[in-house]
Amino acid sequence: MESSSATAGGSTRREATRQKLYEAAVTLIAEQGFSATTVDEIAERAGVAKGTVYYNFASKSVLFEELLRHGVGLLTASLREAAERTAAEGGGKVDALDAMVRAGLVFIDRYPAFTQLYVAELWRTNRAWQSTLMVVRQEAVAVVEGVLREGVATGEFSDEIDVQLTAAALVGMVLVAALDWKSFQPERSLDDVHSALSRLLQGRVSGQG
Amino acid sequence: MESSSATAGGSTRREATRQKLYEAAVTLIAEQGFSATTVDEIAERAGVAKGTVYYNFASKSVLFEELLRHGVGLLTASLREAAERTAAEGGGKVDALDAMVRAGLVFIDRYPAFTQLYVAELWRTNRAWQSTLMVVRQEAVAVVEGVLREGVATGEFSDEIDVQLTAAALVGMVLVAALDWKSFQPERSLDDVHSALSRLLQGRVSGQG
DNA sequence: ACTTTTGCACTGACCAGTCAGTTCAAAAAC
DNA sequence: GTTTTTGAACTGACTGGTCAGTGCAAAAGT
Structure with missing residues (x-):
């Protein structure tokens, strides 16, 4: 049948x-x-x-685990797409980074609850879905690390930067800024937040603009 | 009694x-x-x-709430101390920021579990200790915001920066980088991590070092 | 055309176990 | 002698997971 x-x-x-x-x-x-x-x-x-x-x-845990996979999969695809799009348009690695910051903001804007949940679980230990979380995290961070490495190779970025740590810091910057945005200043526009982060990213903080 | x-x-x-x-x-x-x-x-x-x-x-919740107060109190005191020390030594606001980044790293190095727990709870809503969390968070972030505002006043920072968002982004940068450090590269030294973040903070990423 | 069968998707009452919080008499620490 | 701790028993509410049974749309049989 x-x-x-x-x-x-x-x-x-x-x-x-x-x-x-x-x-x-x-x-x-x-x-x-x-x-x-x-x-x-x-x-x-x-x-x-x-x-x-x-x-x-199969269980409450499995539901949660598949939810994590599903959500981070969306983010990773979006980051990849942003990086590839700027490359196709002939932009440099700084543009790729900037596009990925925006993609991150768009994602958090669309799925704030998922982001919240992800952050809350990411650094926990001894949980059933720990290994799943590590895998999907790595997939997402690897996209950022890849762009940084390419930038170092092309000379666009200093070869003294610590790729792994810098990638984590960039992710953290976007993550926390965006969560603060959604939590405490939800009326602000995405462009607004994006430009503030771009300024910070490109070191246009010191000296008067 | x-x-x-x-x-x-x-x-x-x-x-x-x-x-x-x-x-x-x-x-x-x-x-x-x-x-x-x-x-x-x-x-x-x-x-x-x-x-x-x-x-x-009185209860499990109260124990947790007092734990949060206690922990964030330590962090806030440490950040204030770092900012005041650089000021006393005649350093600029960039130095103050850098000292606070280090203070943050020292704190996370010493109390990784607390940091983890704090991050996991911060953006949740509808919880009993939500208001407590907001208060202590604001106390800590206000220290960073204060230094940024002073820097804008003295002309050390651009007056176009978004103080609140930039403060959040800086906190996120340190937070996520440090958690990654403790989780995935625990053998690295604090100085090592600090210098990587300093480079990013001062915009020494683009161009070769 | 029509009846019957099949099995997927869903239901919701139920069970066995767990946990926060209480109680209190007695001991230990100061 | 007062404060603090102990430790075990108890309660009552709650929770993850189960399972026998229902509804229904498509397929098979006639």
């Missing part, structure tokens, strides 16, 4: 349910944390029965 | 017990999160009976 429509991508209905569960889980866990969020809450917010959660995901 | 002895220093014995509970709680909560950490675990790690926890703190 197997219908052929459910093979690739999953049946529409099931995928829609999973999406609803992702959306419900991401906001609740961002607000309350993983342990403080109950499966009942997630089910209720998503408008499905509790059993449906367990029909779609 | 609550006595007024806890103001400064407090009675030695009780204060020592509280300190042990702080230390036990900070590592456990950093690893597992607040909700996933049980009071029994905290008591056991601290080497005291469960009843002692409730003799010293």
Whole structure:
């Protein structure tokens, strides 16, 4: 009785349910944390029965893990796209970095809850999804590191920079600035925030502009 | 019965017990999160009976809240001290910023678990200790903002910088770089990390060093 | 055309276990 | 003699996970 429509991508209905569960889980866990969020809450917010959660995901942890994978995957793709676009347009590595800062801001603007949740979990240890988190983190950071390394190779950046640490610092800059933006000055525009970060990134802080 | 002895220093014995509970709680909560950490675990790690926890703190939440206050208080004092020291030594605002970056790194080096826990909680909403967190956060960030504002006033910094956002970005830079350092390259020296961040801060990234 | 069967997706009451917080008599520390 | 700690027992609420059963749309059988 197997219908052929459910093979690739999953049946529409099931995928829609999973999406609803992702959306419900991401906001609740961002607000309350993983342990403080109950499966009942997630089910209720998503408008499905509790059993449906367990029909779609093996456990609460697995739901969360797949949510992490899904979210960071979106970010990584967006960063790659930004870097490649500037390269195609003949921009330098500074432009690539700037485009990636903007891509990061756009992502956080669109998925603030996911970002929040990700930051809250990233540096924890001894958790079930620790290894998953490391993998997806590395995928995202590697994009930034790649641009920095290319910039060093072309002489655009000093060869004395510490690629790994600088990449982490850049990510942190965007991350914390954006979270502050969404938390405490949500009325400001993305362009506004982007230009402030660009200035900092390009060392146009000292001396009067 | 609550006595007024806890103001400064407090009675030695009780204060020592509280300190042990702080230390036990900070590592456990950093690893597992607040909700996933049980009071029994905290008591056991601290080497005291469960009843002692409730003799010293009204509840699990209160213990955590006082822990947050205590920890951020240490950081704020350290940042202030760094800024004032450079001022006394006749350094400029760039030096003050650099000294604060170092103070931040020293703090994270000494209290990595606390930092971890703080980051994980900072952008959450709807939690019992939310307002406490906002207050102590503002105290710490205000120190950075103050130095930036003074720098703008003296003309050392461009008057086009966005003080609030730049302060957040700087904090994020140090925070994420330091957490990456402790998590993935713990063998590196503080000086090493500090110099990498100094370079980024002073815009010595572009062009060859 | 129509009935019957199949199995996917979903349901929600239920269970076994867990945890914050309480209590208190007695001991230890000061 | 007062303060602080102990430690074990207890409660009541809550939670992750289970499972027998429902609904339904498409396929198979006639």
